[in-house]
């Protein structure tokens with residue numbers, strides 16, 4: 001099975017660290033300074049694909065992480081989400097063509113199953129760029145907004161910021177991925193409702209293991225005033241998001257991509 | 273005496289909080305959400321002037337804080353530093369005209385004595401916008417770059433980031449304010465050298481008083497993992513910057529504005 005996750009957000013927002021934290025293996029190598037400076041000069045948005053094999057419990061998953069260097073990084077960021085949109089639609093196009101072949105074996109499915117959009121934790125509201133990009137992305141694939149570097153926000157700041165982000169998302173009709181809720185008291189539905197109320201997920205990323213004041217060793221960020229822990233539910237929503245992506249909802253993300261987003265693309269193409 | 277400080281940086285970077293922390297009195301009222309959203313739609317960079325009387329030790333200072341809402345906030349931020357530059361030069365122009373009057377009493381001096389440029393703590397390097405804006409500003413007034421929300425950076429991150437920022441500043445010939453160093457072992461020179469090595473200043477802003485785990489009450493940000501203190505030298509450079517701005521170097525900032533920056537403007541104008 002192919003599972004493709006796209007990460008979108010400006011340089012330095014923590015995408016690389018998050019992906020490497022999530023998959024416990026260094027999937028994305030950090031760029032060196034001279035490469036970064038060269039990227040600032042070329043003013044383009046690239047699409048980079050990183051591949052890995054995941055052995056999660058009983059199934060083998062071919063993981064693809066799609067990175068978007070250059071997104072939101074320039075003085076003029078007009079249309080910087082177009083390469084992202086084009087990539088998503090190209091995967092649908094390629095799948096459509098393969099699907100239409102008389103012989104269908106060995107179809108390569110590179111469709112994007114989830115797009116993690118990294119929001120800067122500036123504490124006020126979404127930027128105009130975020131609104132326009134998320135609107136375009138959410139209309140074409142499973143959009144999961146995340147609040148990057150949430151250790152920048154105090155619990156009070158975070159609560160307010162999450163509310164404001166959701167207000168703008170709703171006011172602007174931005175479509176985000178929502179897990180299905182079937183029945184009122186199904187344990188799965190309760191779990192799903194917890195997930196929905198936590199959105200947008202506040203994340204902290206770190207591949208470093210550090211000692212806490214009380215002697216444990218955890219993945220986290222060590223500050224003079226304390227240790228922000230990646231895997232503590234009191235510190236951030238990392239565990240909820242990880243669980244959604246690679247345990248409980250991987251199948252739903254793949255299914256909705258096929259049955260909702262790809263289907264919409266396909267029927268639009270067939271009409272024209 | 274008039275003392276004018278300009279704060280430049282994108283919305284949500286912490287300018288308001290910093291100014292209110294610095295001057296212990298709410299000089300800038302935070303915008304409400306609807307005003308912020310309207311600002312996002314108008315796509316202009318404004319110049320707002322906030323006035324206050326400061327009673328610092330033996331002298332009375334008329335403080336002016338100049339804010340720049342809209343800077344760096346749009347999808348396309350081309351030339352967004354132009355209103356900032358225009359404002360700085362307009363003050364020189366107005367001073368020049370008053371200076372040229374036969375009767376000079378009651379000259380109003382609104383020249384900008386220091387411009388605090390807020391850098392996003394993204395951990396990699398300066399953004400192209402930062403480079404272009406700082407280059408233009410530093411050529412015309414005392415530019416003091418600060419690393420905003422430095423509680424986002426671990427001590428290791430911060431050390432690397434400061435170095436990278438200074439590397440780019442030097443490579444790009446961005447002129448920043450440097451306190452004078454007269455002699456090798458003068459206690460003032462030692463203090464000045466400490467200040468220079470701390471640049472760019474890493475700041476944490478907070479007007480809230482919070483309890484620390486060991487029972488003190490401090491200005492800071494209270495996280496589940498600890499309290500980031502504004503006035504601890506182990507946590508950030510706030511005290512160094514405050515000392516520079518309103519104690520040890522206020523006079524030098526005023527003098528260099530007059531003798532270096534304004535003088536350069538004046539002689540350029542007189543040639544043309």
Ligand SMILES: Nc1nc2c(ncn2[C@@H]2O[C@H](COP(=O)(O)OP(=O)(O)O)[C@@H](O)[C@H]2O)c(=O)[nH]1
Pocket residue numbers: 009010011012013014015016017018030148149150151152203204205206221394395396423424425429
């Ligand atoms: N405060 C904070 N910093 C982070 C976090 N994740 C990553 N960083 C730091 O942010 C910087 C940029 O991270 P990186 O993952 O390379 O960002 P990318 O350019 O989006 O891939 C690095 O210095 C990281 O240490 C986080 O959750 N919180």
Ligand SMILES: Nc1nc2c(ncn2[C@@H]2O[C@H](COP(=O)(O)OP(=O)(O)O)[C@@H](O)[C@H]2O)c(=O)[nH]1
Pocket residue numbers: 122123124151152153157281282283284285286287288289290302420421422423424475476477478493
């Ligand atoms: N992590 C962190 N957050 C801060 C700091 N200073 C301000 N903030 C938060 O950042 C948000 C925006 O601050 P504000 O001062 O209004 O930013 P402005 O738009 O630049 O004036 C608020 O939620 C503040 O609580 C800081 O030093 N560190």
